[in-house]
Amino acid sequence: MSRQTVIELDGVCTRFGGNTVHRDLDLCVKEGQIVGLLGGSGSGKTTLLREILGLHRPDAGVVRLFGVDLNDPDIRVQRNIRRRLGMLFQHGALFSALSVYDNIAFPLRELRCLDEDWIRRLVHLKLAMVGLGVSHGKLMPAELSGGMVKRVALARALALEPELLLLDEPTAGLDPDRSQNFVELIGELQRELGLTVVMVTHDLNTLAGLASHVAILADRRIIAYGTRSEIMTIDHPFVTGFFGADRRKLL
Template sequence: MSQTPVVELCGIDTLFAGRHVHRDLNLRVEAGQIVGLLGGSGSGKTTLLREMLGLLHPNAGSVRLFGFDLNHADPLKQRAVRRRLGMLFQQGALFSALSVFDNIAFPLRELKCLDEDWIRRLVHLKLAMVELETAHGKLMPAELSGGMIKRVALARALALEPELLLLDEPTSGLDPDRSQNFVDLVGALQKELGLTVVMVTHDLNTLAGLATHVAVLADQHIIAFGPKDEVMTVDHPFVTGFFGADRRKLL
């Protein structure tokens, strides 16, 4: 019997103002895979991440995480499933009125089962995991560079020790050096923690440095899914236009 997939989307239909964004979309992500989700502007990539997170519900179809249907599980089961995933939003989405420490502590405090001493230890551990110092916990988001915002947001996403990590344009807005450093960090953490990762990205270097598999969202559904070298050969205008002459970067 095959292992239960970490993410399984079946027959997803999503409509906004009567217009289909997704139509009969299917995707299966196995444990340990790092899936790069590609698609044109407005194709519904971030919407799909939000449906995996449970922030949005499709008009039809099922979103299963770890075998549980998010749309039909009871509230307690939904909360338990969501604790098994972490989300890094494109701009970090840090709470501007909270310090770095309190941003990372926020999901831990929401559990309402840890005392402040344990929360302090865990926050310092998460800071170290993303290569930040304890002293950085005192800073406010407005005092952080773009690269530090990404690292703090990643630390918060990892606060509850998730099995599934969702990344929305993880290197957007970073210069090439910081982008590569962040890719290296995520790759090292994925190996260390055994994470399954689904990331939206349009950056070839990020895709080359992290992804084990590529899913292409076009024409309202996943038109191709598989290892990078296989997907690059798919005869579709988006695939051809996206990879173009830069296919060698992924080999």
């Protein structure tokens, strides 16, 4: 059975003022892959992520999620697509006015179909999934440590049972031990829920621990996309510079 295509970028061009960020960029991510998106600072990784989310419209080209064009004018189609993806923002982007519990319950309540008992069970289930207890639900985002913010944000991203999970620097700002835990957590959830994951990261350990595929963004386009071992063989200044002596670490 051939795997379904989840993300398809076709000839995407992006310009900010006179500065071209992406030129004719193509990328195709299949169901169940964990893709690490690599690139130098300012190479437009986050912009690419925002284009996949539909937060930023490319100047040219098409972005398709689950085979549906993100520029589809039908609001209902747009909304249904958004419900199939979860996003973990770099700094969590938790709603600071809501408690942890309400943060996770918020997208569920917005469906306006679930009763409170159902929501309560689901919220506690998600909290348990990311290794937090019922008592954490009462805390406000300002009272959480950096690692806990990421966990809660992950729980919120998973609230709507997404098929596609996008991670922006999932382990930035965590100590190596916690970042290892977080990587294991995401890996475990991915296997269990069968998610497709796209993540932007600079951290080789995160990449080595999680990614099944690597996409490299340089020279304004994806210069290489393949499994980790395939990427290792590529001879491009960015790849050799980025991995340097640590090439073997990725394997």
